[in-house]
Structures are given as structure tokens and as C-alpha cells.
Amino acid sequence: MNGQEQVILSVQDVHKHFGGLKAVNGVSFQVQRGKITGLIGPNGAGKTTTFNIISGFYRPDAGQVLFNGARIDGLPPHRVFHHGLCRTFQISRELKLMTVMENLLLVPAGQKGENLFASWFLPGQVRAQERTLRAKALEILEFVGLAHLQNEYAAGLSGGQKRLLELARTMMADPQMVLLDEPGAGVNPTLMRRIAGYIRSLATDRGITVLLIEHDMDLVMNVCDWIVVMSSGQKLAEGTPDQVRQNPAVLEAYLGGQNR
Known part of the structure; x- marks a missing residue:
């Protein structure tokens, strides 16, 4: 190179x-x-x-x-x-009224669940992608030390934890x-x-x-x-x-x- x-x-x-x-x-x-x-x-x-x-x-x-x-x-x-x-x-x-996990799950573009046709006729594919994204989000939250707060509302995080959530959200975008x-x-x-x-x-x-x-x-x-x-x-x-x-x-x- x-x-x-x-x-x-x-x-x-x-x-x-x-x-x-x-x-x-x-x-x-x-x-x-x-x-x-x-x-x-x-x-x-x-x-x-x-x-x-x-x-x-x-x-x-x-x-x-x-x-x-x-x-x-x-x-x-x-x-x-x-x-x-x-x-x-x-x-x-951060999206204050959503959980820490939900803040990450909203990041990836082109999710099958956003497509009405896929939601109705390909529910298995939708669920499989959701499982994959949730596993990825959990791995990232573990990396930044927020996994134990995944179900907490983002509004309740400390200032430092919100910094870590920002970092986690960027990582979710690959x-x-x-x-x-x-x-x-x-x-x-x-x-x-x-x-x-x-x-x-x-x-x-x-x-x-x-x-x-x-x-x-x-x-x-x-x-x-x-x-x-x-x-x-x-x-x-x-x-x-x-x-x-x-x-x-x-x-x-x-x-x-x-x-x-």
C-alpha cells in the first residue's frame, strides 16, 4: 500500500x-x-x-x-x-425515551423490519436479522461497559455513560x-x-x-x-x-x- x-x-x-x-x-x-x-x-x-x-x-x-x-x-x-x-x-x-439497547438497534440502515412487504411475508427473515442485530448491539455494549444498563432509559444515564453510548452508537454503524x-x-x-x-x-x-x-x-x-x-x-x-x-x-x- x-x-x-x-x-x-x-x-x-x-x-x-x-x-x-x-x-x-x-x-x-x-x-x-x-x-x-x-x-x-x-x-x-x-x-x-x-x-x-x-x-x-x-x-x-x-x-x-x-x-x-x-x-x-x-x-x-x-x-x-x-x-x-x-x-x-x-x-x-441520545434518544432519551428509549432504552440503551433501543438506541443501538435504531442505527443500522436497511433493516428488513422497516419494509412492510418483508414484515408481512418474510417474518422469519425479519426475526433472524433482529436477533443478529441484538447480538451485535450487546457485544458493543459489553465493549463499552454498558451491557448491564441495556434495558435502562438513556435519559437516566450519567454524563459519562452518555458519552459511552454515543461511542457505541457509532460502532453500531460499522x-x-x-x-x-x-x-x-x-x-x-x-x-x-x-x-x-x-x-x-x-x-x-x-x-x-x-x-x-x-x-x-x-x-x-x-x-x-x-x-x-x-x-x-x-x-x-x-x-x-x-x-x-x-x-x-x-x-x-x-x-x-x-x-x-
């Missing part, structure tokens, strides 16, 4: 303005297949806007985004999802790549370590590529293979965790007190 084939996501000279605000101003970077890449920077650096462009929530004003060599910039989120690219959000978006938006936000140190372990396992054991935004530098430095640093809407630097940690421009950006 050559270097280009190892690139799963390519962000090329992307721009996004909101009035006079240049939220993303000519950003370019690549994400290697099967690796964990961090996207970091001070508040207001343009990280979340970049995520929103990649995942289809914003259309860029200029530039392009390639996923597996195909352009996805400008596609709506559901079409980006069907390409195999999933994301989580800073604020968990993505090639996940965008994790602050997976450690609002969780205690013990759960943070668990989440870090799950993120590593996504890449090393399941072959899922990860791009994450995170303000907790311990998490970023411990799990990421490569780090892209943004500041004031532009890419400031990129490199290994050690290279980024020692980069004077990165230190200046963080100590310079950027605000949203």
Missing part, C-alpha cells in the same frame, strides 16, 4: 466564513487509515467548524474534502454517514472512520482512562480510523498517533505528539489566551 492509499481523509484548502469571521481559512491536512489523529487548538481555533464541514453539516465556501478518494464536501450528513464516516457531538444526542467531538468532556479521570482505552481499541483492534477534537491534552498525547494544531482558523502545525509538545508556535498559541 503506497502513501496515497493510506490516506482515508484529505482536507484540501478549506475555507468557511460567517460574515466577516474567517472561521476556517485555508486549512489542509490528511488522516492516515487506521490511525488516531487529534485536531487541537485554543477556543475559537475553528476545530468544530472543520468537523462540521467534514461531516456535512456545513458546506465549505472553498476547498474540498475527500474520503476514500471521493469528494464528500457539500453532501448532506446522511450521505456522508452512508460513505462510512460517523461522528459524535460535544453534547450527547464505520470506516469516526469523528469524536470532545469524547472526554465532563467525565471523571477514571472514566477518561476507560474512554482512552476504548479509542485505542477502535483503531488497533477494530481497524477504525479516528479523528478527534479534545481539550484534555493528556488524552490527546496518550492516544493520538498524529496531531493537527489549529489557531485562528488556520493550521498552525502538525506532527507526532512529541513534535507538537515541543513546538514553540503551539505553546505560544495556547499561552497567548485566544478566546472565542
Whole structure:
């Protein structure tokens, strides 16, 4: 596999303005297949806007985004999802009035039970698929440590457990790549370590590529293979965790007190 084939996501000279605000101003970077890449920077650096462009929530004003060599910039989120690219959000978006298990079972597309003809005339196939999906969901819940809560309503989960449910829902979609938006936000140190372990396992054991935004530098430095640093809407630097940690421009950006 050559270097280009190892690139799963390519962000090329992307721009996004909101009035006079240049939220993303000519950003370019690549994400290697099967690796964990961090996207970091001070508040207001343009990280979340970049995520929103990649995942289809914003259309860029200029530039392009390639996923597996195909352009996805400008596609709506559901079409980006069907390409195999999933994301989580800073604020968990669980279905509060459904159980943890039901939150996962709703994710897979093209279920036979959604087809009236299959429900009436192929009930055996419908039940067989439901059993398969339930077994898969249970395996994922066991992976993230939520199996014992499978029948609890999602509204009753703690903040950290909702983070884990978000991760489980993305895994249920069998993505090639996940965008994790602050997976450690609002969780205690013990759960943070668990989440870090799950993120590593996504890449090393399941072959899922990860791009994450995170303000907790311990998490970023411990799990990421490569780090892209943004500041004031532009890419400031990129490199290994050690290279980024020692980069004077990165230190200046963080100590310079950027605000949203």
C-alpha cells in the first residue's frame, strides 16, 4: 500500500466564513487509515467548524474534502454517514425515551423490519436479522461497559455513560472512520482512562480510523498517533505528539489566551 492509499481523509484548502469571521481559512491536512489523529487548538481555533464541514453539516465556501478518494464536501450528513464516516457531538444526542439497547438497534440502515412487504411475508427473515442485530448491539455494549444498563432509559444515564453510548452508537454503524467531538468532556479521570482505552481499541483492534477534537491534552498525547494544531482558523502545525509538545508556535498559541 503506497502513501496515497493510506490516506482515508484529505482536507484540501478549506475555507468557511460567517460574515466577516474567517472561521476556517485555508486549512489542509490528511488522516492516515487506521490511525488516531487529534485536531487541537485554543477556543475559537475553528476545530468544530472543520468537523462540521467534514461531516456535512456545513458546506465549505472553498476547498474540498475527500474520503476514500471521493469528494464528500457539500453532501448532506446522511450521505456522508452512508460513505462510512460517523461522528459524535460535544453534547450527547441520545434518544432519551428509549432504552440503551433501543438506541443501538435504531442505527443500522436497511433493516428488513422497516419494509412492510418483508414484515408481512418474510417474518422469519425479519426475526433472524433482529436477533443478529441484538447480538451485535450487546457485544458493543459489553465493549463499552454498558451491557448491564441495556434495558435502562438513556435519559437516566450519567454524563459519562452518555458519552459511552454515543461511542457505541457509532460502532453500531460499522464505520470506516469516526469523528469524536470532545469524547472526554465532563467525565471523571477514571472514566477518561476507560474512554482512552476504548479509542485505542477502535483503531488497533477494530481497524477504525479516528479523528478527534479534545481539550484534555493528556488524552490527546496518550492516544493520538498524529496531531493537527489549529489557531485562528488556520493550521498552525502538525506532527507526532512529541513534535507538537515541543513546538514553540503551539505553546505560544495556547499561552497567548485566544478566546472565542
